[in-house]
Structures are given as structure tokens and as C-alpha cells.
Amino acid sequence: MTEARELSLFTAGERLRRGQLTSEALVLSCLERIEVREPEVRAWVALHAEQALQAARGMDQEAARQHWRGPLHGIPLGVKDIFDVKGMETKAGSQAYAGGVADADADSVARLREAGAIFLGKTATTEFAFANPSQARNPWNTAHTPGGSSAGSGAAVADRMCLAALGSQTSGSVLRPAAFNGVVGFKPSYEDISTRGVVPLSWQFDHVGCLTRKVEDAHLLWHLMRHERLLDWQSKRDKLPPSLLPHAPKKIWRVRGSFEGESSPECLVHLERACLLLERNGVKIVEKSLPGSFQSVDEIHQMIMATEAAVYHRDMFATNPQFYSHHLSDLVRTGRSMKATDYIQARRQREIMRKDIAEALADVDAAIMPSAVTTPPELTQNTTGDPRFNRPWSLCGVPSLSLPIGLSSEHLPVGVQLISMEHADEQLLRIGGWCESVFGFNEAPG
């Protein structure tokens, strides 16, 4: 029998509204899983089990009176610990940070709370959402990393500890943990979702995103974080609105070129398989390399990110350098020494890339490439993995979506990512929903 915690957001919502499930039972189902698995997976840095149960009982009482807050009424979520959640401490994976207990929700958290979500607690993040690994482990094999920086969110969603979770991405921090944990990860267009109340890393690239088990769930969360207005119909209807229905793409661009040489053979084989499945289902696959301007994407991204991180961390790093890992210390020092003229040139180069990718994506429905360079590295390597396949899309601000496609020879998840033009988020999610059913991945850890 399917446990309640294994349901998608949509299905759980339906059952709650039909009286086939209570929020309390759903939250308990998650907490049971956490109790069993958390000692191994270590996805959470703070659990608020009692408050969550209390909130669930309150939601059930409201439901009994047919009062529905929204489509997430009574559904337990996880939140990466760089988002402020009212009444919870924000620690940002660092001892240097004195965020304390938040007295207000981050904008994105507030939207989901209005829609009825219950927040179980805060999920593990790398230090300030950068590179220093968190405590979390990969639920498929706890000797491996769940990726980063949204490490705990990826692990918790994959391991059925919550139904979905918020993450954030500056390089590859939503899509990589999604791929490493065998779940869906979505990073919307730049500035599409407010980052207010989220600890910044580099404001040119910081994106709020989400990790879910189904594309339609990512679609729902994205809608809710953008438009409060969706609440009305959603609380009364069980069917997906037409704007959320899966939609078959006509033409997909398979990204060729230098990426392929950098990708592990296993990730490439799964990409090959994904493309064949798409072709067999009537999608035309076209092949081309990235625009030439993308040769400097890693360098440009690094220059801007280091500079902006150095601005944000200036005072904290001066006061408490001992709390900074060598990863982040190096980044801040690099940023501090950056010349203003180079920063300006980097931003101009970025504008060229944005223009070039807009042209390249204009005549396809989406692009496809591996979500990550490798399968999840072992914890002993002290890395959360390489974000370079996600970096171009964080830099350009175009939406990207990671879908699980299969398992590696070591039984670790592999993902492919779809990319579309800026502000074509809805189209990307609808295409993603269709691809998801074509790929048919249906495995779970543990």
C-alpha cells in the first residue's frame, strides 16, 4: 500500500479535500519516515515536529468546516535553511551567521504558507549555499553526497520525508541535488520569484527553486509562489487546469560540444536514452553546440559570484574568519581582489551570452543535456559535485528543469535537464510533464 508520504502534492491535496486523508496522518507519516531514516540521511538541521502536528490538527479542524486555505492545505514541506521561516532559526549552514529566529517568512515561504503548507523544519544546506558540504547524505546510498547546496531538500524529498521542498540555486544548487537524489528540480526564470528573506550568495544569479517528485508539483509550487490568485480555483477543484497539463514538444535541441567531453559516460548514455525515447514519441531532435560566447561562462560566473559574495560577506568575514571554510574563504578573497573594470566587463559579457542563448533557444521548444557531470560522488571526496552543467542557465537566468531518467550501475540516480527561453517557464513545465511520462522513472530509495 502507498504510504501517505509517498503521494504527490496534487494527489495528497485531492485526498485531503475528499476526506480520504487527514493532515495529521500525512504529517505523522512523514515524521515516522524521518524517525527511521534521519539518523542515516541527516537531511534536517531543525525539525519542528510538535508545531507541525499542531498545525496539522488545526488544518483538519478547518477542513471539517470546509474551510480550505489553498491547494497545499495541510501538506508538509521542507525548507532549505537559508530561507527565513517565521519562528524558526536561520543558520545558513554557518557558525558565522547570526540570523537568529526569523520574525517573518521569506516571500516565497509566505506564499506557500498562505496556500496552506505546513513547514516541518529546515533542511541542510552547504555553508551559505556555496560549496562546503553539509551534513546530509544521499538516501540512495549514504556513502554518497546528495549534492548541494540544496542538499537536505533533495534528500528529504527523495526519501519521502516530506512531499516537496524549497531550494535555491546560484550555480547548480537545485538541479544537481535533484539529479543526485532522483527527484524533479525546477529553477525558474531570474527574478521571477522574490528572493526576499533568502540569504544571498550572488544576487545576479540567486534563484528560488523547488524540489518535488512530480513535474506537476513543481508547476503548482511555482504558480503559488508567483500568483496568489491561483488559490481560489485550486482549493475547490481536483483537476489540473489546462495551463498545467502536460504538452508534447515538437523540437528539442540536444546540446552538443564541449559538454560531452566533460560528462561521465554513464550520464551521456542516459541522455542518449532520453533523446531516443523522445524521438520514438515523435519529437524532432536537433543538434548544435552552445554559442561561442559560452566558452567563458565558468570564468564570468565565478568573477561575478566571487565579487558579490565578497560584498555580502565583507563584515562577517572580517569579524569571524575562523568560521569560514576554505571554499568560502577563497571565494571571498577572490572577490575582494576583483577589479571593478573586470566586474563590469564580466557583466557585459554575460549580457552577450543572454542574447546569444535567447537566439539559440528561439526556434526549439527546449534544450536537453545531462543535469550533472557525474553521478553523486562519494562523501570521502568532500565535494557536493560539479555544477558546471547548470551554471550557464543560472548565469543567463533562463528556466531549467531536471527530471530523473534512470539509475547508474551503482544504483544511483541520473537526471537530464530541459532548458527553455527566459519567461517560458510554463511551457517548459508543461513539456517537462510530458517528458516525465515518456521517461517513466518510478524508483525510490530505501
Added chain:
Amino acid sequence: MTEARELSLFTAGERLRRGQLTSEALVLSCLERIEVREPEVRAWVALHAEQALQAARGMDQEAARQHWRGPLHGIPLGVKDIFDVKGMETKAGSQAYAGGVADADADSVARLREAGAIFLGKTATTEFAFANPSQARNPWNTAHTPGGSSAGSGAAVADRMCLAALGSQTSGSVLRPAAFNGVVGFKPSYEDISTRGVVPLSWQFDHVGCLTRKVEDAHLLWHLMRHERLLDWQSKRDKLPPSLLPHAPKKIWRVRGSFEGESSPECLVHLERACLLLERNGVKIVEKSLPGSFQSVDEIHQMIMATEAAVYHRDMFATNPQFYSHHLSDLVRTGRSMKATDYIQARRQREIMRKDIAEALADVDAAIMPSAVTTPPELTQNTTGDPRFNRPWSLCGVPSLSLPIGLSSEHLPVGVQLISMEHADEQLLRIGGWCESVFGFNEAPG
């Protein structure tokens, strides 16, 4: 008898349309003045007398057929030599610049050409619109500077060599030469008029502006550079449209504080006089200092300008350092050494100032203060004067307008400037037109 070249743009336009004046006669009147005065004033770096006369004759033929290009049909203007004018060389006051003959008009030039303007030639500018003095002299006393960087435009308009001229401002390069030459200078809101085709100095602060002898002329040029649509009525009617009519302000903010200690006593006396004239005519004068954030305005402006100049001049300065004055060399070197984190902080500080000044200007019709720190310095001082009273308004991007108010004990012009909220340009120009008539300045050099 009034010479044709002494007319305002509006009056000249009227006479042309009534057949009381020909464009050829108007252009000849300007050229006669140039022939007599230019050896002393040196306002022009390039004159295109023959082409201008030819164009004038063509305009007169069109006029004979009742074909009117627009409100500037057949009217000769000057253009600062950092604007591209098709078929003319752009030299930007520097030997390092290889602009060559422009094959297209700058956007602002194109708008005026469409309205029928004839370009007599290029007016002298300081080196790359920065601080190194140009060849030009003040027509009121050629032992003094006409200011900078729009030096030749100010001198030529004051000396009746053309009816109006284009200038540009990054610190105080329109308002200071306006004040020094006893003419009207207008710097619109930031990004209100395209800077395409104008050699940049610092793109956060660069503004296209104009120097005229009447506020209504500045208003007309501003309208034409923004809206092509004004042409239609203007070519058929002689009356000002209601949107261009002078308008009495209710409340003017006289800026108090540190500025007063920096201003020469003579400039302050003329400001005092201006305020008394306004009060006598029913305007309420309120007094307050600039917001506290403005204490660092010079430093912030310098940091951003130096950095952006260093980006623009990087290659030219590397190739031809011998062609750079010490003024500009110092600026580029300062910019090259600027830290990216400091540049970002400076831009943030600027945003604070923009917000603060918007609040401070919200409950008055305009602010008033001296246009310049002193009267025009002598040429022997090797300076175009101090832009610090204009810098805050270039930094914040709010519109500012300099009006001549009187003459100093040495018979040199003194100006006062009016400042209003961003995008309140039209209101500022209408108020300026009213103040102009209250001030009643009506002197001319030579």
C-alpha cells in the same frame, strides 16, 4: 534692429514660416558672426559653412512649396564634438580617438535633423568630455573659460553664432557652461534621451542636454529629442501648446547647508536675489539642507565615473597613453585600480541618494541653488571650473535647469539652477519659463 541670429528658436521658426525670413539669411547671419568673433572665441572645432548654406537653400525651396520638415525647419544649430553627425568627423577633443567621419547621426542629432535643423559644425569639447580645457574662450571676456565640457556649445549660443546647441553632462558639463556664458542649460532625467552615438564618459551619469537662450527653446529641443510626434502641430502653428507654457511654482526649496560655504559670495548674492524675486512674485521659499547621504556624493560620483571611464578607455589608453592629458590619465588610472566590491557599494550608496532626494523633492515644485561655485575662472588657471554643484543631479539622474540671473562685478554671467524630481522634466521647464521672466535677464556678450 535685431539680427536674425539673435532670435529664439521659436521666433525664428515663426518668421521662417511667415516668409519674413529665409533659412539662407539666418545661416548667413550666424556665419557672419562666426567670421567676426571666432578668432577670439574659438567655439568651433569644425565648421561646415558651405554645406550649411546649401542645406539652407534647399530648406527655403521646400518652404516655397509649403513643405515644412518640422519646427526647426532651416534653423542652424551647433553640436558638441562628442556627438556623431553624419558626414562630420567626431574628434571628442582628443588625438587618441579615431572616431573618423560618422556614417550615421547620434539618435538625438537625428531627431533634430528630422525636425529640420541644420548643423553648422562641431563645437569644442574638453578632452573626452572630461576636465582638460578645450580651445574655447568665454565670449563675455576671452581671458576667461567658457566652462566645460560643453565649452564651445555654451560660447557659441551665448555669442549668437548659432541659435542653440547640443551638449552633454556627466558631472556639470551642460549647466556650468550655461551659467558661465549667460545662457539656459538643461539636463533632462537620466536615460530620457538616448545617448546612442555619443562618446561615453560614464554611462551611469552621461546625459544628453542642450544650451539655448530661452527656456522655451530648451523645452522644444527636449520635446523633439523625445517625441517625434510633436512635429506635426509645430510646423503648422505659431503658438506654444499649453504643455509648453510657463507655469508659476508654489513652493521652491532653497538648498541650505555645506554648499553655501563652498560658493563664492557673488554667486550666493545672486541666488539671494533670485529667491527674493520669486518671493515677491508669490512663491513660498522653504529652506533645508541636502539629505545626509549626500555628504559622500563627490566621492561616490568619482568612484563610479573613474571606473566606467577606465572600462571605456582601456584599450585606447593602453595604445596611446601619450595622447592623454594628466587629468584623464589620472582618472583612468584611478578607475583601473578600483575594487569591484567598492564599485558595487558605491552604486548602492547612489541608490540611497536617489531615494533620499526623491523624498526631499516630493513636496516642493523645485529646488534652487547656484549653478556654479564661482564665476568663470581665468584661462591661466587651466580649469573649466568646479562642477560640484551639478554633480549631485547628474548622479541622481534628476532634471536640472540653469537660468542666467545677472552679471558679476567683472561683467561675467552668473546662473541659478532649478532641480526637480526624476521625470518631472516638463514641470521643471514650465516653472523655469516662469522664473526666467521673473529674473528678466536680457544681456548678451560682445
